[in-house]
Amino acid sequence: MLITELAQHCNAIPKGGDATQAINAAADIMSAQALQVTVLSDSKYKKYLKDSKATACFIHESQADDEIPEGLVLLVCSDPEISFLNAVKLLHPEPAFKRSVSEHAVLADTTTLAYDVHVGPFVSIGQYSSVGDSSTIEAGVRIGNHVTIGKNCRIHPNVVIYDHSVIGNNVIIHAGAIIGADGFGYKFRDNQHIKVPHVGHVEIADHVEIGANTCIDRGALGATRIGMGSKIDNLVQLGHNNVVGRNVIICGQSGISGSCTIGDGAILAGSAGVADHVNIGSRAVVMARSGISADVEPGAQVFGSPAKDRKVAWRELAALSKLPELLQKFKSLESRVKHLEE
Structure with a gap:
């Protein structure tokens, strides 16, 4: 050009x-x-x-x-x-390929494919599921029953989308991601773990991108929701009944327990961990490898485990780095005091 x-x-x-x-x-x-x-x-x-x-x-x-x-x-x-x-x-345009429905795909008789849909080999689509215009379902994808996938989506190889999931328009889901598996919920009774049934689903809004090998669990009774424009990195675990707002960034290896709310525009940096039933405010920033066990105010920037205001946490880390020197001074003063007392 x-x-x-x-x-x-x-x-x-x-x-x-x-x-x-x-x-x-x-x-x-x-x-x-x-x-x-x-x-x-x-x-x-x-x-x-x-x-x-x-x-x-x-x-x-x-x-x-x-x-x-x-x-x-x-x-x-x-x-x-x-x-x-x-x-x-x-x-650097994406390579063009012939769009078709592979003869090696398995589609239920009630599956609905809209205009210009591509379905790769060894794809499986269940009963009463639908795929919108110009969406691409790549090889080895498993789509359950009663799943809705919108227009212009791209589902990369070996993604699994469980029953009743709802995927919006212009959504990208990368290889190996699991959408709608059961949440990790158990009740301990009589010296055994009793599984909590999960009969909810997952709702993913428009323009969301989900990284490779990320897992988003279905709601126990209601829905796990991902808001419009949010981007989720690889290897993220998002527990049941979470509500993620619009334009949220969740970086790799982060883990969010169940029933959390993440406000619009919030950022969770790499390896952030969030306990259950925590609210993270709009445009808050959780810095890398931080552990969140309490609510985070809108616009706050937190760091550490347990997380606290980043400036406070950094001052504490700076003071901690001086601890060996301070201990040496303390021992010297202790020796001098002892000598004077004698």
Whole structure:
């Protein structure tokens, strides 16, 4: 694609260099070569631009100064990161494949497939389930009974979606994810664990992405809900009856116990652990490897286990690092006091 065409598609204005050159790939600023486009997303990376071999670079107007290499075409735009992401999609499109329903798929006689649905080999779809327009069900997926999948979804290989799950439009579920398994609920009676029946379901709203090998349990009686636009990383465990708001980020290896509420825009960093019946407020941030056992206020940033305000937790960690030195001083003072007493 010519630089001028790329600029037009990505809301950028070419500046300097030869904008009639062709671009064939996108690359990061440290490895970009000739005929590739890169991006300056942060001023701390500007040092790499000086010796860059890239042919073009998305850049903000405030960064376009005299330090730019001669011959480099600047693609000046208001949001270089988003413009670059659009360029990546244009230059590296997903491989096209023939959409069809595999003869090796097993579909119940009451299954409904809408327009332009792709069903890969060894897929199994149960009774009274439906798949919306232009959705892709890849190889080895198991879809239970009474499942609804919306339009333009992509279900990657070996996903399992249990009965009565509801999947919205434009949802991506990556390989190996399990949607709607029983929650981990038991009552201890007569020296044995009695299983709590789980007869609820899972509801996933539009534009949600769920990572590989993530598990989302069904509700015990009602629904486990994931709000619109939320993104869940790989290897996340989301327990029964949780309600996740809109545009929530849950990073890898996090575990959320049952009956929790996570407010809109909240972020749970990697390996966060949340006890049951906890409310995490809107736009709160739970930092990596934190343990949450009590409610988190909206907008709060917490860290540690048990988690507390991040500034307090960091001060405590800083003080803890000085403990060996303080103990040595204490022993020295103790010895001096003892000597004076004698």
